[in-house]
Amino acid sequence: MHSRITNVVSHESVNGLHFGCSETHLQEVLGEPDQAQQNYTGEVEFLYGDEIYRCLNDQLVECTIPDTGRFKVDGIAVLSIFDWLAGHDDMVEKAKFRICASVGIAYDFRDPSNGSITIFTRGRWDALLDQSAPGTTDSTTG
Structure with missing residues (x-):
C-alpha cells in the first residue's frame, strides 16, 4: 500500500505525469x-x-491505482x-463503477474490500457515459 498522497489535476495529470505524454516520457519518469x-x-498497458x-x-x-485513502483532487x-464522487451532479454508476466525467475519475467497486480508482483524460469514458443519464444506476451495479 502506498504511503504517498496521490495528486490529481482533473483531466490533466496524476502525480505530475500529464495526460498526452508519450510512452517514452512515461518510462523516463517512472522507469x-x-x-x-x-x-x-x-491500448498499451504499463x-x-x-x-x-x-x-x-x-x-x-488513463491510470488505475489502488484506493489508498490518500488523495488530493x-x-x-x-x-x-x-463518497466524494457521489456528491457530483454528473456522477453515474455503471457496471460497478462510480464515474464522474467532470473530474475525470472513476471508482471501481467490484471488490468492496479492494477498490481502485481510474483517473482519465477528458472524453475518455464518454462512450460509456452516453449510455446513462447522470445520477442514475444501471441494472449491472447490483
Whole structure:
C-alpha cells in the first residue's frame, strides 16, 4: 500500500505525469515497467507495482491505482473518493463503477474490500457515459 498522497489535476495529470505524454516520457519518469502489454482495445498497458498506466496512440490516456485513502483532487484533500464522487451532479454508476466525467475519475467497486480508482483524460469514458443519464444506476451495479 502506498504511503504517498496521490495528486490529481482533473483531466490533466496524476502525480505530475500529464495526460498526452508519450510512452517514452512515461518510462523516463517512472522507469522500466514490471510488465507492458497491448490489451484487447489496442491500448498499451504499463504495470508498475499495483498501478496501471494506459496509452493509446503513444499518449497517456488513463491510470488505475489502488484506493489508498490518500488523495488530493485539484488541490483539495479528499478523504473518501467513493463518497466524494457521489456528491457530483454528473456522477453515474455503471457496471460497478462510480464515474464522474467532470473530474475525470472513476471508482471501481467490484471488490468492496479492494477498490481502485481510474483517473482519465477528458472524453475518455464518454462512450460509456452516453449510455446513462447522470445520477442514475444501471441494472449491472447490483
